[in-house]
Amino acid sequence: MTLSLDSKCLHLEEDTEDSCNRDLKNYGAVSFPIYQTATYAHPGPGESTGFDYSRLQNPTREQVEKLVAQLEKGIDCIALSSGMAAITILFEIFEPGNHIIVDSDLYGGSIRLFDHVSKKNGLKITRANFSKDDIEVLITPETKALYIETPTNPMMNVSDIKKLSEISKRHSILLIVDNTFLSPYFQNPLELGADIVVHSGTKFLCGHNDTLAGFVVTNRTDIQEKLRFLIKTTGAGLAPFDSWLLLRGIKTLALRMEKSAESALKIAKWLKAQKSVVNVIYPGLEDHPGYKILKEQARGFGAMVTFEVNDKEKALSVLKKVNLIQYAESLGGVDTLITYPETQTHADVPLELRRKNGIKESTLRVSVGIENADDLIADLQQALED
Ligand SMILES: *Cc1c(COP(=O)(O)O)cnc(C)c1O
Numbered sequence: 001m002t003l004s005l006d007s008k009c010l011h012l013e014e015d016t017e018d019s020c021n022r023d024l025k026n027y028g029a030v031s032f033p034i035y036q037t038a039t040y041a042h043p044g045p046g047e048s049t050g051f052d053y054s055r056l057q058n059p060t061r062e063q064v065e066k067l068v069a070q071l072e073k074g075i076d077c078i079a080l081s082s083g084m085a086a087i088t089i090l091f092e093i094f095e096p097g098n099h100i101i102v103d104s105d106l107y108g109g110s111i112r113l114f115d116h117v118s119k120k121n122g123l124k125i126t127r128a129n130f131s132k133d134d135i136e137v138l139i140t141p142e143t144k145a146l147y148i149e150t151p152t153n154p155m156m157n158v159s160d161i162k163k164l165s166e167i168s169k170r171h172s173i174l175l176i177v178d179n180t181f182l183s184p185y186f187q188n189p190l191e192l193g194a195d196i197v198v199h200s201g202t203k204f205l206c207g208h209n210d211t212l213a214g215f216v217v218t219n220r221t222d223i224q225e226k227l228r229f230l231i232k233t234t235g236a237g238l239a240p241f242d243s244w245l246l247l248r249g250i251k252t253l254a255l256r257m258e259k260s261a262e263s264a265l266k267i268a269k270w271l272k273a274q275k276s277v278v279n280v281i282y283p284g285l286e287d288h289p290g291y292k293i294l295k296e297q298a299r300g301f302g303a304m305v306t307f308e309v310n311d312k313e314k315a316l317s318v319l320k321k322v323n324l325i326q327y328a329e330s331l332g333g334v335d336t337l338i339t340y341p342e343t344q345t346h347a348d349v350p351l352e353l354r355r356k357n358g359i360k361e362s363t364l365r366v367s368v369g370i371e372n373a374d375d376l377i378a379d380l381q382q383a384l385e386d
Contacts, residue, residue: 005071005185006254012066034244035059055235060243065215067250068205071184072197074217076224078231079238079246083180083200084109086214088117089236090176090198093226096122099142103130103159105152105357107200108346110178127353131157131290136167145174151181151290154306154341154365155358156281158290161297165193174223180204180332185257186300190219201238203332204303207249207256210333211242256334256370260303263373267366268305270377276384278362279308303368304331309384312361315340319364321383324375331367336376339365 001016015025026033035058040051051057061079069077080086087110094100102114104127114125126138130148146168150159161177168175176196177189183204189197199205201213218224231237238246261284268282283294284301294301309315319327319340328337329344339345341359349359368376 008070009067009185009253010251012063012070014066032060032063032244032247034240036240054240055237056232058237058240058243060240060247061238064238064243064246064250067247068184068199068201068215069217071250071253072179072217073184073188073190074197074219075221076227077215077217078227079201079243080214080216080231080236081238081242082212083107083198083202083214084113085236086198086200086216087113087178089230089234090196090216090227091118091121091123092230092234093223094118094123094144097124097142098122098144099124099126099140100145100147101126101128101135101138101143102147103149103152103157104128104353105155105157106147106149107153107178107180108341108349110149111346111353112348129157130159130164135164136171139167139171139173143171143173145176147176147178149178149181150187151283151294151302151304153181154304154339154345154363156283156288156290156304156306158283158288158294160293161189161192161194168195169193181304182298182300182302183253183257183332185253186261186302187298190217192297195220196223200332201246202330204253204257205250206246206332207252208245208333209328209330209335209337211245211249213238213242213246257300257303259370260368261300263370263376264303264305264366264368265301266373267368267376267380268307271305271307271380274381274384276310276314276386277307278310281306281308305366305368307364307366308360309362309364314384315342315362315364318380318383322379323382324371324379325366325383331365333367334370336369336371337367339367341365 065077065079175194177194179197180200197217199215265284271277272280282305283290325336
């Protein structure tokens with residue numbers, strides 16, 4: 001049957017076609033089983049159960065891949081062992097000499113991958129601010145793809161996916177969107193014209209800060225074929241137990257995203273009124289330059305709030321003083337985390353680029369979880385006090 005978005009976090013539409021079918025599948029287990037097997041017996045020569053070897057496919061991994069493909073409205077999805085594994089494998093579709101234009105503000109690990117691995121492999125990488133610059137003039141005959149995050153990590157720049165997809169289609173190049181920050185619950189880049197979506201499944205999709213995972217989703221059969229070849233060939237697929245943890249985590253995606261985004265807005269508004277806070281960057285605030293575009297292309301503004309305090313000393317003191325909020329790398333989980341991009345997520349980004357992107361020694365990033373918003377505010381209040 002046709003399902004709404006929140007129901008799609010738990011069930012595959014194909015599993016609800018005929019309840020008898022579903023009851024027979026997996027002995028009627030309500031929790032999808034972990035198929036902890038490396039290989040599969042064949043009934044006879046040329047006969048197969050549909051599974052041969054778990055590097056190619058495993059039933060538990062297949063289930064989570066189908067679920068994420070359904071949520072992102074793609075025709076296929078591959079599940080990898082981390083977000084970085086997903087981006088690394090995806091970039092194997094390119095050839096030496098290919099040119100990729102990437103957003104200048106991205107997750108630090110992605111910048112590190114492009115600068116140190118992609119370039120070594122012969123790719124030419126150009127950086128641009130996709131929320132401001134004219135991208136079309138940067139396209140050359142060698143250009144094969146545009147690569148963005150929106151909102152970006154950690155500066156929350158918003159770019160117009162539909163407009164970029166018009167450019168990419170005009171030049172027959174790919175538009176790749178890292179949709180980690182909003183998750184498919186709030187934004188579906190494929191629907192807006194993107195060709196490929198990547199995810200750090202570690203974040204909102206898993207939702208519990210307990211597993212690493214990555215996804216690549218597409219709606220193009222030519223890309224699908226390449227991705228299936230790559231997961232089979234490289235062996236970076238998500239393990240059965242981790243696939244199961246993702247299946248369990250995604251069930252509550254709708255509830256978690258709603259609650260966290262509601263609290264994030266409340267916290268962003270509160271931070272704006274604090275005298276030791278000099279800048280609050282949350283795209284759900286109406287004065288954010290990306291507010292209008294995001295309102296158009298997404299169903300919510302997300303749970304990430306970046307803010308700047310008076311100086312470095314204040315930032316360090318907040319990190320030391322938080323009690324309920326944990327000072328830790330990562331985001332997207334039920335537990336609220338505060339991160340210091342300067343020495344954590346973006347430490348490997350060259351200093352000059354970090355400053356150019358607007359990351360300062362006084363910049364902090366909060367991933368709002370599902371604790372009570374007033375408790376989180378009380379914790380921030382005591383942490384910001386002199
Ligand atoms: C964390 C993150 C990644 C990398 O994912 P891992 O699962 O940590 O490997 C990629 N993109 C964004 C936007 C991220 O936040």
